[in-house]
Amino acid sequence: MAQTFTERDPFSPITYSYLMEEVLYQGRSQHQDILVFKSPFFGRVLVLDGVVQLTEWDEYYYHEMLAHVPLHAHPHPRRVLIIGGGDGGALREVLKHPGVEEVTLVEVDAQVVEVSRRFFPTLATGFADPRTRLIIAEGSAFLAGAPALFDVILVDSTDPVGLAANLFTQSFYQRAAQALTPEGMLTSQTESLHFHRDFVRQVQGRLAQVFPIVGLYAVPLATYAGNWWTFSIASRRHPVSQAIRAPQGVTRYYSAEVHRHAFLPPSLREELMKG
Amino acid sequence: MAQTFTERDPFSPITYSYLMEEVLYQGRSQHQDILVFKSPFFGRVLVLDGVVQLTEWDEYYYHEMLAHVPLHAHPHPRRVLIIGGGDGGALREVLKHPGVEEVTLVEVDAQVVEVSRRFFPTLATGFADPRTRLIIAEGSAFLAGAPALFDVILVDSTDPVGLAANLFTQSFYQRAAQALTPEGMLTSQTESLHFHRDFVRQVQGRLAQVFPIVGLYAVPLATYAGNWWTFSIASRRHPVSQAIRAPQGVTRYYSAEVHRHAFLPPSLREELMKG
Numbered sequence: 103m104a105q106t107f108t109e110r111d112p113f114s115p116i117t118y119s120y121l122m123e124e125v126l127y128q129g130r131s132q133h134q135d136i137l138v139f140k141s142p143f144f145g146r147v148l149v150l151d152g153v154v155q156l157t158e159w160d161e162y163y164y165h166e167m168l169a170h171v172p173l174h175a176h177p178h179p180r181r182v183l184i185i186g187g188g189d190g191g192a193l194r195e196v197l198k199h200p201g202v203e204e205v206t207l208v209e210v211d212a213q214v215v216e217v218s219r220r221f222f223p224t225l226a227t228g229f230a231d232p233r234t235r236l237i238i239a240e241g242s243a244f245l246a247g248a249p250a251l252f253d254v255i256l257v258d259s260t261d262p263v264g265l266a267a268n269l270f271t272q273s274f275y276q277r278a279a280q281a282l283t284p285e286g287m288l289t290s291q292t293e294s295l296h297f298h299r300d301f302v303r304q305v306q307g308r309l310a311q312v313f314p315i316v317g318l319y320a321v322p323l324a325t326y327a328g329n330w331w332t333f334s335i336a337s338r339r340h341p342v343s344q345a346i347r348a349p350q351g352v353t354r355y356y357s358a359e360v361h362r363h364a365f366l367p368p369s370l371r372e373e374l375m376k377g
Numbered sequence: 378m379a380q381t382f383t384e385r386d387p388f389s390p391i392t393y394s395y396l397m398e399e400v401l402y403q404g405r406s407q408h409q410d411i412l413v414f415k416s417p418f419f420g421r422v423l424v425l426d427g428v429v430q431l432t433e434w435d436e437y438y439y440h441e442m443l444a445h446v447p448l449h450a451h452p453h454p455r456r457v458l459i460i461g462g463g464d465g466g467a468l469r470e471v472l473k474h475p476g477v478e479e480v481t482l483v484e485v486d487a488q489v490v491e492v493s494r495r496f497f498p499t500l501a502t503g504f505a506d507p508r509t510r511l512i513i514a515e516g517s518a519f520l521a522g523a524p525a526l527f528d529v530i531l532v533d534s535t536d537p538v539g540l541a542a543n544l545f546t547q548s549f550y551q552r553a554a555q556a557l558t559p560e561g562m563l564t565s566q567t568e569s570l571h572f573h574r575d576f577v578r579q580v581q582g583r584l585a586q587v588f589p590i591v592g593l594y595a596v597p598l599a600t601y602a603g604n605w606w607t608f609s610i611a612s613r614r615h616p617v618s619q620a621i622r623a624p625q626g627v628t629r630y631y632s633a634e635v636h637r638h639a640f641l642p643p644s645l646r647e648e649l650m651k652g
Contacts, residue, residue, distance in 0.1 A: 106392075115418035116600070117381075119392040143390035160571070296435070296599035322597045322605035324571035325391070329604040330597035359642040367634040 107139055110152035113261055114297055114327030118154070120147065126221055131213035133265065138221045144325065146221055148189060150214070150260055157325050161191050161225065164291070164331065166356040167321045167364060169195035172254045172287045172335060173202075174345035174361060179253040180204070183281065185241035185269060187258030188214035193228035196256070198351025205234050206252075210265055212238045242268040245277040252281050257290035262301065270301075272308040279312050279338065287337040288313070294328030295320060295374060302332050303375050309336040317342045318371055319364035321355075333364075382414055385427035388536055389572055389602030393429070395422065401496055406488035408540065413496045419600065421496055423464060425489070425535055432600050436466050436500065439566070439606070441631040442596045442639060444470035447529045447562040447610060448477075449620035449636060454528040455479070458556065460516035460544060462533030463489035468503035471531070473626025480509050481527075485540055487513045517543040520552035527556050532565035537576065545576075547583040554587050554613065562612040563588070569603030570595060570649060577607050578650050584611040592617045593646055594639035596630075608639075 107122040120141050127138040137149040145158030156164070169192050173179050180203045182196050188209035196205050205228070209215055215236065218226045228234055237244065241257070255278050259266040268274060269290070278288050292298075292305045302318070309316045313336035323331040335342045343365040345358040366374070382397040395416050402413040412424040420433030431439070444467050448454050455478045457471050463484035471480050480503070484490055490511065493501045503509055512519065516532070530553050534541040543549060544565070553563050567573075567580045577593070584591045588611035598606045610617045618640040620633040641649070 108394075115396070115416070117394040119383075119394065121390070141390070294599075296597070320597070322571070322595070324569075324603050324605070328599050330599070357642075357644055359644045363638070363642045363645070367632075367638045369632055369634045370638070 104142065107147075107149070109154055109327070111261075111327055112263070113293070116327055118325075118327055120144065120154075127217055129213065131211050133211045136213060136217055138217060148218070148222065153261060154325055155260065156189060156191060156225075158222070158224070160324055162354045163321050163323055165191035165195050166353050167319070168192050168256055168258055168289060168291060168333060170353060170356040171319060171333065171361055171364065172256070172289045172342070173199050173350065174347050174358070175337070175340060175342045176254055176285065176287050177340065177346060181252050182206070183208065183252040183255045185244070185255065185257045185259070186210075186266070187256065189218040189222060190215070190226035190228050192256050192258045193234060194225060197228045197231050197233060198353075200350065203233060206237060207234060208237045208239050208241050208244045210238070210240045240265060240268070242274050242277065245274070245281050248281040250281055250283060253283055253286055255282060255286070255288040257288065259291060261293070270305055270308070272311055275308055275312045275336070282338060285339050287335060287340065287342065289333050289335045292332045292334045294326065295330040295332055297328030299374060302334070303377065305334050306375060309334055313337060315340070315342060318366055318375075320366060321364060379417065382422075382424070384429055384602070386536075386602055387538070388568070391602055393600075393602055395419065395429070402492055404488065406486050408486045411488060411492055413492060423493070423497065428536060429600055430535065431464060431466060431500075433497070433499070435599055437629045438596050438598055440466035440470050441628050442594070443467050443531055443533055443564060443566060443608060445628060445631040446594060446608065446636055446639065447531070447564045447617070448474050448625065449622050449633070450612070450615060450617045451529055451562050452560065452615065452621060456527050457481070458483065458523075458527040458530045460519070460530065460532045460534070461485075461541070462531065464493040464497060465490070465501035465503050467531050467533045468509060469500060472503045472506050472508060473628075475625065478508060481512060482509060483512045483514050483516050483519045485513070485515045515540060515543070517549050517552065520549070520556050523552075523556040525556055525558060528558055528561055530557060530561070530563040532563065534566060536568070545580055545583070547586060550583055550587045550611070557613060560614050562610060562615070562617065564608050564610045567607045567609045569601065570605040570607055572603030574649060577609070578652065580609050581650060584609055588612060590615070590617060593641055593650075595641060596639060
């Protein structure tokens, strides 16, 4: 008899429930509750502090769009930094680019990486790649001492509460800009245009204080409450809304056409971002 | 103390729950259960047979995109037929077009219209408009005897079960084509690209058997499970993916730019619609 898993998401006015066939893992790390369950529809589901982080069924939309938009807009991404992303999904996408020489993944919670290696082998493939450097540390603290050598920074965080709140501040973006090369770009997940529009607006404003080029793109995600999920992208020199490189690696959702299309039309973005 | 309203949606692998401040109406018509409740976040919510049909907070995305895409792609829409839509939301949008001379709204359930008039005055405004002709009948049966005089047909139905299943069949589309002028267009809501992709594919195929031009556009909706909500549009002569008329009436989401952008990029549509 299937049980039900119900999210406890303080950021959503709708509560999502999933059928839960089997609990595969349940634990508490130094930082958070971790749950892995099997859903009859979504396959395996990763839950942190009561909020669904990914399902095997649709994780590729999020991870492809987080990684491939900056990596196809940048002329030659060689060194990539991922902050968060301990499940390995973004890492897997970055490593599809043969030109990438090194990926540094800075995850605060070692146990997320362990759980992903054990229960999400299709996501965690990249941890075995010789180009991967895994560092267990808090992302903002890591950046404070980082040299300016990254071509692309991806912020793959949980919702902006607790430790993750550090990853959306203006001082974080200043540190990130200093850790980028002069041609560098940063992309961050920035929540839902339906339910967290004020937050999206705030982040766009903070990025614009630090970077000359700031874009907003969106992807419809079934399993994040509010869907219409946004990514904010900031760039020190190059435009961001078009792929300037040929497709790198096989993707299921991302394409040059999807890249272009994911950016909100200018008049809509302006309307939505009005204070 | 707020209660919880939980949907019973057989088409969704995620179950949505809402905080319910107050039940404003609860009844059973000849066809279905009808519930109206007040949500602290979404305002008033209309529920039919356990599934949320609309909330005051975000109904305009759906109703604007259903109505204004065909009405701006058609060169001179004068006579419009709405099948379903007893809440009046689509009707309200159609009537924003001053060139529209007559709107026939064919709703199977008189009680939905009554409930909307009473509890959703901002949606039901159009029922008092002299251009509106309200007919209580089943949409497919109505079309069987309809003369070929409609410029635009909107299908604003519930999920494709029970009576509403009739509104997605090939014979329904044949009847609809016969009720359109040679320049006519039809738009129908066609469920979610995430959760009902096979269904979207089937409907697109059926429309292509009847109409020379078939398009697919989408809008991210927070309150329909699976979001990434689709509209299928079919046209006897004119292209559909661009607004060819100046903006008609004030809209909150729809614009000529949003119109264009809502259509899926060709390669994505092809990929998603693969059998």
